[in-house]
Amino acid sequence: MRKLFQAACVMATILLPAGAALAADTEADRISAELHRHIAELAADEYEGRAPGTPGEDKTVAYLSEQFKALGLKPGNNGSWFQEVPITSVATAHDAQLSLKGRDYKATLSYGDQMMVFTSRQVEEVALEESPLVFAGYGINAPERGWNDYAGVDVRGKTVVVLINDPGFATGDPELFNGNSMTYYGRWTYKYEEAARQGAAGVLIVHETAPAAYGWDVVRNSWSTGRIGLTASNRNADQVAVEGWIPLQQAQALFAAAGMDYAEMKAEAAKPGFRARPLADITASVRLQNTVTSQLSRNVAALLPGSETPDEVIIYTAHWDHLGMRPGEGEDSIYNGASDNASGTAALFSLARMFQEQAQPPRRSLLFLAVTAEESGLLGSEWYGENPIFPLQKTVANFNMDNIAAGQIGLTRDIALVGFGNSELENYLLDAAKEQGRTVVQEPFPEKGFYYRSDHFSLARVGVPALYLTRATDSIEHGKAWGEARINDYISQHYHKPSDEYSPDWDLAGAVQEVQLLYSMGKRLADNRDFPRWNDGVEFKAAREATMAAPGPAGTK
Structure with a gap:
């Protein structure tokens, strides 16, 4: 299936008729103006970097709901523009120190430059006390692949040191x-989750730029203002006590001290x-002093009801x-996030306007969902x-x-597809790309786990076929x-930075x-009776099949 799709993508290059191109140019100018206007607004300093739970959130969600209403x-959401999302922030004091000690070895790693540690437990204090270190490879337990880095070892109460990404990337x-x-x-989220299932007390991921897909500054910037998670009734007691990262240099010294x-x-x-x-x-020993605050953030939901199957x-x-504001981190302390993701949010307005202006309304409903706390671990969408x-x-x-x-x-x-070969939505993408005279290619950096x-x-993990396009480069x-x-310049110089x-x-x-591509796909899908499916072998297919077979509303195949 994947090879057939790849071959079809290479063939997908045709030219638009002159009249259609002129109309597209007129619409393109309108969309461009809309994107510029909304990105400029949402990325303004007055929005303070749009961090959840801050005045920047209040200003952001008010603007979004006002624009959708206009x-x-x-x-x-049942008469409301908002879906409340309960979140809890755990901000760790920056004076934390990680103490590594052996018979003939002692090192104290400082917060920020030499390590980053935090906790997902929603408590004011958590600690490791002389927790034995275990190297657990990639920290993977994948029975369907015959792979278990935890086989034959008991890590309960211990701290595992694991590598980022997975063996496929390492070996090619x-x-x-x-x-x-x-x-x-290969994702850091999985590694923390699996270590918790194994009963570990702590996890330290070795950071390397290539397999992580970002530099150490991204780790430092992303985790230094606190760990935000969905509010848990058990305070996330089932998570490991301490999660963290160490740079490659510190890992090399640690292994050498262990005679490896x-x-x-x-x-x-x-x-x-x-x-x-x-x-x-x-x-390993470390004590984390945390400031814990809980509040409600908001997803913003706008609906265009379907005319036949709403x-x-x-x-x-x-x-x-x-990422909000980081006072004390240079002259510019506001992480405006213009491209990431004022640009995607602005696109919701153009899409909503285009569907709203159709001569015939879409048969199915369209939900335009601006979600919160993606930067904190996809919390709003979760x-x-x-x-x-x-x-x-x-x-x-x-x-x-x-x-x-x-x-x-x-x-x-070209247009680059993340998760190439995953679902029948790619058939819609192929047709829409033909209309634009473009080719569909695999994402340029599949090793980065986008x-x-x-x-x-x-949505994919609960079974909904989901399509995500990324940066075309040709x-x-x-x-x-x-x-x-x-x-590459954007990733190295501007991603998750004030610039x-x-x-x-x-x-x-x-x-x-x-x-325009996303509009074309959505328009066709909104006006037919198709329920696209995941392709065979894709990890989300079982969840979709279980959902569709469950009692309750049934999908139409």
Whole structure:
């Protein structure tokens, strides 16, 4: 199936008739103006970086609901524009120190530069007291792949040291996991989850830029203001006590102190049959003093009811939040998040307006969902997946938009798909790409695990077919190498940094192409009776089949 789709993508290049191109240009100009206007507003300093639970959130959600109302949409959550999301922030004091101690070894790692530690437990204090360190390879337990890094070792009460990404990336072997394409087993979220299932007290992930897909500054910036999670009645007591990262340099010194060579252990961990082992007699100690605050954040939901089957819904998602303010971190302390993700949020308005202006309203309902706390671990979309406004059996598909302005590459010959080969939604993408004279290609960085890093994943994991497009790079004006350089520059210089700021000079033609593509797919799907399915072998297929077979509203095949 995947090879057939790839071949079809290469063939998908045709030209629009002259009249259609003129109409598209007129609409493209309108979309571009809309994107510029809304990005400029949402990325303004007055929004304080749009962090959940701050005055910036209040200003953001008020603006979003006002704009949806002005477009003539209806409140999407039973008469309300908002879906409340209970969140709890656990902010760890920055004077925490990680003490590593063995018979002939002692090191104290400082917060920020030499380690990052935090906790998902919603408590004021948590600690490790001389917790034995165990190297658990990639920290993966995948029975269906015959892989278990925890086989034969008891890590209860201990702290595991694990590698980021998965063995497929490390070896480049296409037969190992998904080869160069990261699986969910490679994500940091999974590694903490699995360690908790194994009874570990702590987890330290070794950071390396290539397999993590971002530098140490992203780790430091993303976790230094506190860990935000969905409020848990048990205060997340089932999570490990301490989660954290250590840079490569500290990991190399730690392994050397344990009489091991880090590079050799890393290579061994990527081979089938690897067995975890203690890091000699070295233990870890750290005490975290936390400020715990709970509050309600908000998803913003706007509805365009369907004219014939209003109980069936297609969801367009984009996260409205970013990293907020970080006082004391240089002259510019506001993380405006212009591309990430004021751009995707702005696109919701253009899509809503386009559907609203159709001569014939869509047959199915359309839900435009701006979700909160994506930067904190996809929390707003996770809450929606667990508490859907529309039953999952009646949720046809999800189209997600995140960071669509990255790099400002302009018009491209290609469109990049994250999670290439996953579902029948790709048939809709192929047809829409033909209309634009573009080719569909696999995402340029499959090893970075983008499919697990944005809000579509929250819907996919509960079975809803979800499609996520990412940064196309084959610039019509400058070529592919130039486009790739632009993306790499954005990732290294602006991603999750204060410099992700709006400029009126941005070339948003590529973002406009994406909006038009998503509109074309949604329009066709909204006016038919299809319920797209996951392809065989995709991890989300079983959840979809179980949902559709469950008592309650039934989907139409």
